[in-house]
Amino acid sequence: MRREEIVMICTCDLAGQMRGKGFPVSDLEERLTRGIGWTPTNSMITAHGPIAPSPWGPFGDLVLKPDPESRIRVDFGEDHAAEHFVIGDICHIDGTPWEVCPRGFLKRVLEAIEKRHGLKVKSAFEHEFVFEGVEERPNASYALDSFRRQDIFAESFLGALKEAGITLDTFMPEYGPKQYEVTVGPATGVRSADQAVAIREIARAVATRLGTRVSFTPILRPDAVGNGVHVHFSLQDAATGMPVNYNAQAPHGLSARAGAFIAGILQKLPAITAVTAASSVSYLRLTPNRWSAAYNNLGFRDREAGVRICPVFATAEEQIARQYHFEYRAADATGSPYLVLGAILAAGLYGLDQDLPAPPVCQGAPQNMAQEDLDRLAIVRLPQSLGEALDAFEAEEELTDLFGPELKSAYLAHKRFEEKLMSALSPAEQCEKYRLAY
Numbered sequence: 001m002r003r004e005e006i007v008m009i010c011t012c013d014l015a016g017q018m019r020g021k022g023f024p025v026s027d028l029e030e031r032l033t034r035g036i037g038w039t040p041t042n043s044m045i046t047a048h049g050p051i052a053p054s055p056w057g058p059f060g061d062l063v064l065k066p067d068p069e070s071r072i073r074v075d076f077g078e079d080h081a082a083e084h085f086v087i088g089d090i091c092h093i094d095g096t097p098w099e100v101c102p103r104g105f106l107k108r109v110l111e112a113i114e115k116r117h118g119l120k121v122k123s124a125f126e127h128e129f130v131f132e133g134v135e136e137r138p139n140a141s142y143a144l145d146s147f148r149r150q151d152i153f154a155e156s157f158l159g160a161l162k163e164a165g166i167t168l169d170t171f172m173p174e175y176g177p178k179q180y181e182v183t184v185g186p187a188t189g190v191r192s193a194d195q196a197v198a199i200r201e202i203a204r205a206v207a208t209r210l211g212t213r214v215s216f217t218p219i220l221r222p223d224a225v226g227n228g229v230h231v232h233f234s235l236q237d238a239a240t241g242m243p244v245n246y247n248a249q250a251p252h253g254l255s256a257r258a259g260a261f262i263a264g265i266l267q268k269l270p271a272i273t274a275v276t277a278a279s280s281v282s283y284l285r286l287t288p289n290r291w292s293a294a295y296n297n298l299g300f301r302d303r304e305a306g307v308r309i310c311p312v313f314a315t316a317e318e319q320i321a322r323q324y325h326f327e328y329r330a331a332d333a334t335g336s337p338y339l340v341l342g343a344i345l346a347a348g349l350y351g352l353d354q355d356l357p358a359p360p361v362c363q364g365a366p367q368n369m370a371q372e373d374l375d376r377l378a379i380v381r382l383p384q385s386l387g388e389a390l391d392a393f394e395a396e397e398e399l400t401d402l403f404g405p406e407l408k409s410a411y412l413a414h415k416r417f418e419e420k421l422m423s424a425l426s427p428a429e430q431c432e433k434y435r436l437a438y
Helices: 025-034 040-044 102-117 144-149 153-163 191-209 256-276 317-323 337-353 371-376 386-395 405-423 427-437
Strands: 006-012 018-024 036-038 062-066 072-074 083-092 119-131 168-173 179-184 229-237 298-300 307-309 326-328
Touching: 006 025, 006 062, 006 102, 018 025, 018 036, 018 083, 025 062, 040 405, 072 153, 072 191, 083 102, 083 191, 102 119, 102 337, 119 191, 119 337, 144 168, 153 168, 153 179, 153 191, 179 191, 191 337, 229 256, 229 337, 256 307, 256 326, 256 337, 256 386, 386 405
Parallel strands: 006 083, 298 307
Antiparallel strands: 006 018, 036 062, 062 083, 072 083, 119 179, 119 229, 168 179, 229 326, 307 326
């Protein structure tokens, strides 16, 4: 039977879902220039299917303009269709960026950081996920047996990542039920978020070809360990490419410029959690004593901190400076990587603009500290529900210009509708909904 390959131009939307339109691969060169039509209200499709109230209704036309450098193609052999897609920017018909495009938002923030402060951002997304091709067993954490039981998934995943041009760092069985983790090398600017999208979709594609599936849900069930997305990042001088994060004479090595950036993230973390932990079940995970973030604290090699200073495996000062970086831990895969990274960097840019002082490192677990010590360190508990997080995000005004009022309004409408959809369900039922959606 004759077959003709199809390629999709996609956007990773407000729900963190990849949506787009397909066409014959023979039309690719033309489509790379012309793009493909899109509809504003598509952005209001929730992860669970129903469409949130749309400010555009049935009106308006947009175009998905593909970025050729984001193109992913993985050949799964004659018995399966190739995985072939290109990530695009949502634009107006005249080619100008649409204000509600998540990828366009990240680009705006990156451009502002470079224009105002002469800095570029290098980052990488660390993903945890559930592989449904293995049974849940006790004592499976980091176990060779857990690695063995996933059989050829990891090898197939690694092969697909290599074909897509993505460099695998590690793959391991993690602590949670049927949980695995993948880490990859860093990328600069928007490419890091492109890479994060590709990693998720390639994992899903490999699992599908093996007759099973993976889920990047924040938490499999209310009593389980959750699946985080940990965002590693560092700042570089845009002109020289040299890192600017480390100062050997500063407390814990935190330079003044990076300190201002981190201070902005910590100050705005309760509000941007609505974007980085974007589901109702995200907040089952963001609790103390669960190895996930519950406060807006800076930690030194602390895996429960909102932001942590990561370990450095070097002794020479130049090597330390190159390795020294940070990790944002209050995120999961219900957030579009473009919105997640954009929100983190927008908060960091606020800190640079305000020239905030470097924050002190929190010594110990915030949940065990006296209130007066928390107040002194400006440490607060993160929102404990999606609704609470959305309220904080809506009230936050100092980042609105970076998000843009159109994007902020659409996001709030989208997520408040999703929150209402979930409110009638038990926590266990919500977990099942997100397992299927992500």
